[in-house]
Every structure is written in structure tokens, then in C-alpha cells.
Amino acid sequence: xxxxxxxxxxxxxxxxxYYIEQELVETLDEMARNTTNDRMSQGFADxxxxxxxxxxxxxxxxxxxxxxxxxxxxAVLDGLEEERREFESQIEDDELLNMVxxxxxxxxxxxxxxAYEGLTTIAEQLELGNDVQQPLESxxxxxxxxxxxxETLATAKDMKSLWDRLTPS
Numbered sequence: 001x002x003x004x005x006x007x008x009x010x011x012x013x014x015x016x017x018y019y020i021e022q023e024l025v026e027t028l029d030e031m032a033r034n035t036t037n038d039r040m041s042q043g044f045a046d047x048x049x050x051x052x053x054x055x056x057x058x059x060x061x062x063x064x065x066x067x068x069x070x071x072x073x074x075a076v077l078d079g080l081e082e083e084r085r086e087f088e089s090q091i092e093d094d095e096l097l098n099m100v101x102x103x104x105x106x107x108x109x110x111x112x113x114x115a116y117e118g119l120t121t122i123a124e125q126l127e128l129g130n131d132v133q134q135p136l137e138s139x140x141x142x143x144x145x146x147x148x149x150x151e152t153l154a155t156a157k158d159m160k161s162l163w164d165r166l167t168p169s
Contacts, residue, residue, distance in 0.1 A: 006122060006125065006126060007126055009122065010119065010122045010123065010126060010128075011065070011067065011070075012072060013115065013118060013119055013122070014058065014061060014062070014119060015070045015071055015072035016071075016072045016073070016074045016115070017058060017074075017112075017115050017116070017119065018055070018058045018059075018062075018069060018070070018071050018072075019071040019072055019073060019074055019077070020074050020077045020111075020112065020115070021051055021054045021055045021058060021139075022055055022071065023077060023081070024048075024051050024077075024108065025048055025051050025052055025055065027081065027084075027108075028044045028045070028047055028048035028051060029044075029045075029048050031044045031101045031104070031105070032044035032045040032048060034088075034097070034101070035097070035098050035101050036094040036095070036097075036098060037098045039153060039156065040098060040101060040102065040153060043146075043149055043150070043153065044101075044105070047146045050142050050146070054139045054142065057135035057136075057138060057139055058135065058139070060131075060135050061131075061132050061135050061136065064128075064129075064131035064132050065128070065132065076111055077108070077111065080104060080107055080108060080111070083104075084100065084101075084104045087100045088100070102150060102153060102154055105146075105150050106147065106150045106151070106154075109143050109144075109146050109147035109150060110147065112139075112143040113140060113143045113144060113147065116136055116137075116139055116140035116143060117140065119136050120133060120136050120137060120140065123136060
């Protein structure tokens with residue numbers, strides 16, 4: 001398939017983000033159940049619920065474009081998921097696995113923030129209007145907030161003992 005204009009690129013990227021958000025609902029649920037850190041578990045569960053709303057917003061964007069919602073695979077997300085599952089199969093230490101989840105969450109949030117920045121930029125160039133731009137901006141704001149929460153968790157007191165244990169003296 002060849003892409004011939006900016007609008008087609010926008011729809012393609014939107015479909016990839018729709019795929020990402022749908023996949024992350026399940027992934028966040030898994031990580032919420034598998035982590036042994038209560039604060040991290042609650043954060044993943046809360047963001048899973050936010051992600052369900054983000055999926056709905058993307059469906060609203062497709063509707064505003066008068067198109068059915070569609071998904072396109074995202075090799076980047078698939079690669080991150082493959083890496084997380086590989087670590088899960090190799091790591092038996094719960095605290096070390098919690099660190100994998102924390103890092104995976106941060107990497108994924110960065111991916112999503114970048115995707116929403118790109119979608120918003122293209123939507124502005126195409127003058128697609130608030131029905132398209134507002135849901136994208138709302139999703140972006142939630143991703144930024146989730147990333148900040150993960151950053152805070154990375155420096156939290158309950159993670160300090162893990163850092164101390166895992167860092168060579």
C-alpha cells in the first residue's frame with residue numbers, strides 16, 4: 001500500500017494508536033495483577049481504566065472523520081511487549097520483575113506521548129478541528145500524567161530498598 005497524502009498518514013497513525021491502546025488495556029491488567037508492589041499495581045489498574053476511556057476517545061476521532069475505527073499493528077509496541085514477556089520468563093525475583101514493569105511502563109508512556117504529539121501536529125496541519133484534536137490532547141495529557149506518576153514511583157521510598165539491593169556497592 002502506498003501512502004499519498006498527509007490525511008492518509010494521519011489515519012494510519014491513528015489506527016496504530018488505536019491498536020496500541022486496545023492492547024495496553026490487557027497489558028496493564030496483567031501488570032497490575034503480576035506486580036508485587038501495591039502502589040504500582042494500583043497505578044497500573046488506574047491507568048488501565050483510563051486507557052479504556054482513551055480507546056473510546058479514539059473511536060470518537062474516527063467517527064469525527066466519518067470513518068469506521070480500524071487497527072494497524074505497531075511494531076514498536078509489539079517489540080516492547082515481546083521484551084517484557086521475555087524478561088518475565090527469565091526473572092524469578094519479584095522486586096527485579098517490578099523494576100522491569102516500571103521500566104516497561106515508562107517506555108510505553110514515552111511511546112504514547114510521542115504518538116499523540118505527532119497525531120496532534122498532523123491534525124493541526126490538516127485543520128481537522130476540535131472534534132479530532134480535543135480527544136487526542138486529552139489522551140496526551142493522561143499519558144503525561146501516567147509517566148509522571150511512574151517517575152515518582154521510581155524515586156519512592158518503597159523502591160529505594162530495591163535500588164539499594166540491586167545496585168552493586
